[in-house]
Amino acid sequence: MKLNGIAVSRETEQRLNIFAELFYKWAKAINLVAPSTKGDLWSRHFADSARIYQLNPEPCQWLDLGSGGGFPGVITAILLAETGFGWVDLVESNHKKASFLRTVLSETGARGSVHTVRIEDAPAVISKEINAISARALAELPLLLDYCSPWMLNKPGVTAYLHKGRDYQTEVLKANRSWTFDLLKHASHVEEDSVVLQISGLKRAS
Template identity: 35%
Template sequence: MSAVEVHLVPLPDNQIIGTIDELQAQELLVSHIGASRETLDRFRAYQSLLEKWAPRINLVGASTLPYFWSRHILDSAQILPLAPPNAVSWVDFGSGAGFPGLVLAVLLENRPQSTLFLIEANTKRCAFLREAARAMEVKVEIIQAKIEDVAPIKLDVVTARAFTSLDQLMTYAVPWMAQSGHALFPKGQDIQAELIKASTRWQFQSIIYPSLSDSRGCVVKIFNCHSKLGLCQL
C-alpha cells in the first residue's frame, strides 16, 4: 500500500449543484438516507430548539440557521450511508450543537444495538445536546470533556465536522478506531491539501465522496490507518 491511497467517487447523475432549499433537502433525506416522516418531525423539533437557543448560546453560525435542513441536517445525515451497514459503535468529536452526532443518533434509532458517543468540551453546548436529545427522544451518550482527556475505546466509526485539520483529526481518531474501523469527516474544497499533509504522518486509504448538501464540499472516508511513527501509536 502506498503512503496515501485516494479514490474519488464521481458526482452522481442526480447530484444537485448549488444551494438546495428546505424541500429539496427533505426529499434527499427521504430518498437517499431513508428518513421517515416521523424522523423529519423529530428534526423539526430540533430546529425549534436550535432557533430558540442559538441567539442565547453560541451554537451554530447565525447565518446558517435559515439553511438548517441542508447545512446541518442533510450535511450530517449524508454520513450514514457511507459507513459500513453493520457499524454499531460510533463516536462524534466536538459535536457542538449536535452535528453530525445527534442527527446520526436519530437515524441510528432503527439499529437498536447501536451506541453513539458525543464528546463535547463546552458546558453550555453539552446542556443543549442533552435538551435536544430529550426533545427528540433519542438515546445517546454525551461526554462533557476534551477528547484528549477521554480514554479511547475501539469503535466502528469516528465522525467530526468543522473540528480541526485532517492531520490533527487523525491523531485524535486513530486510537478510537477498531482495526476495521472507519472515520468519516465532512470537509471542504481543500481536502487534497489536507490529505497530503496528513500523509506525512499517517499511512491510510481514503475515499472522497461529493457532498449531497454542498457541491463545493465532500465527505472523506479514512480507513486502514497506521502511524508512520509506529503502528497506530502516537
C-alpha cells in the same frame, strides 16, 4: 419525507422537528453554528449530517468528536432511533453546548449520550469498542487523525467519516507526513467541492 435522499419515517421526522425547534431556541443564547448558516438548518446542516449515516447505515457504535451544535452526531443518533440499535457517544467540552446536546437527545429519544470532556481526555472516558468516528468543522486532517488515533490506530475495522471543504487535498498531503491510511472520497450533496473523507487502516508513517 426524505433527508438528503434518505426516506425517513414519520417518527423520525417528528424527532427532527423537535431538534429544529430546540436548535432555534438555544441558538438565541449560544453559538451553535456560523450565524450566516442558521437559516439553512435543514438544507445544509441536517442534510450534510445525514450524508454520514447514508455512507454507513449499519447500527454500530459511533463516536462523534467536537459535536458542537449536534452535526453530524445528533442526526446520526436520531436516525439510529428508527432502527432501535447502535449508539453515538458525543464529545463536547463546552458545557453550554453539551447541555443543549443532552436536551435534544432526551427530548427526541435519540440513541446517544454526551461526554463533557476535552477530546484529548476522551479516550480515558470512552474505552469501549468504537466502529465509526465522525467529525465536522473541527480541525485540519492531521490534527483530526491525532484525535481519532486512540480508537483507530492499528484497528483496520474502525472507519472515520470526516467532512472537509474544498482544500481537503492539501490536508491529505499534510496528514500523509505522519500517517498512512486507506482513503475514499465521497462528494458532498450540499456544498460544491466539499467532501466526506472515509478513512480506515490508520497507521503511523514510518
